[in-house]
Amino acid sequence: MNFKRLYQFLRKLQKNNNKTWMDNHRDEYHDVRDDLIEWFNQMDIKLAAVDPHYSPTTGKQAINRINNNLMYHPNKPIYKDHFGGGLDKEKKQSDFYMHFGVNETFVGGGFWHPSNKILKSIRAAIDYNGAEFKKILNKKNFKDTFGAMRAHDSLKTAPKGYAQDHEHIDLLRRKSFAVSHPFTQKETMASDFDDKVIAVYKEMLPFRRYLNQAVTV
Template identity: 70%
Template sequence: MSFNKLFQFLRDLNKNNNKEWMGEHRNEYHEVRDFYINWLNELDIRLAKIDPDYSPTTGKQAINRINNNLLYHPNKPVYKDHFGAGLDKEKGKGDFYIHIGINENLVAGGFYKPSKEILDSIRAAIDYNGEEFKKIINKKSFKETFGGLIEEEQLKTAPKGYSQDHEHIELLRNKTFAIKHDLTQKEVMQPDFQDKLVEIYQEMLPFRHYLNHAVTV
């Protein structure tokens, strides 16, 4: 089994996105799903060795359902066009998310559109020591890997309790504190793909540690 077969399954599913087809190819689905779960188990072990704060997360715990939630999104297809997974899972921690699909492949981390409570905690940390956060996101290797924060809608004015002329106002206006690294299918299918993800995780560590500390202290 390989990522090549996983992509082929997703392409076939995308052309036949219905319960009948999935029922007929249930064994094939479980084969690619089990392959990905085992691959995630291996990555989980490697990440735990390099990060003392890592929360072990099995592949079964990490992998997301392939079914779309049609109750809240009735116009979406029955099944997703990707396999998503979140490692280092623990309440209060920022995401470490891996997205493998036919239209998009990426690794992401941090807090995407967090709750008001979490957002308030992150803003308080930036207010207290925004220079440390800026040092992390402006590091050359970090910018080369992630570019910068994921661009989402910002507040038009300063958050409540902060002045418009705050030295870190551009950061404080953010509603999302997350980053991503886009991947190609070719990269995913390379023998050293897991090594690449370990490198990305290490580059992401100071960013996630800063945010995790902000929301737990």
């Protein structure tokens, strides 16, 4: 995968974020996109080899559209400033997401802005056995890799049905359960980048499995 070319294209797109420019550079866009799709295909094979419960996901299934959804966000630019995609895709299960952008590059996973039904299931699991979840979050290798869960708005009070003094109230108030590991653009261009992505995937597995079990049971 030629990540250098990917970032070069995104920087040009950021300076010329309009349909006319994109139409004139459509071939370049497709070359970069097809290259990334093939990289996702290769990562799909590599991740399946390290996780027996992995859900096969083709590169075309993985990659996200580069167009912003202007129906819901009319003030956003026409095109995103990044390429993104998710592997290990399974309906109603946690995400494993890769983001390659002008301003940030990261690998992340979990549930970001989940539905009320999924959020309710996660809170029920934490209420039942939040100690296990905290054990995962506080593991040294996990904290070294991800730090804390990604910050997002939380409830100011306890969710309905839970006491204010619940021992896991800090988790129960959360509206998202996701972690991420940043990469520099230079790191994505190194020969060991795929290995680093695999290492992040493996370190994230207990976190995602806890969440997946919470919304499955």
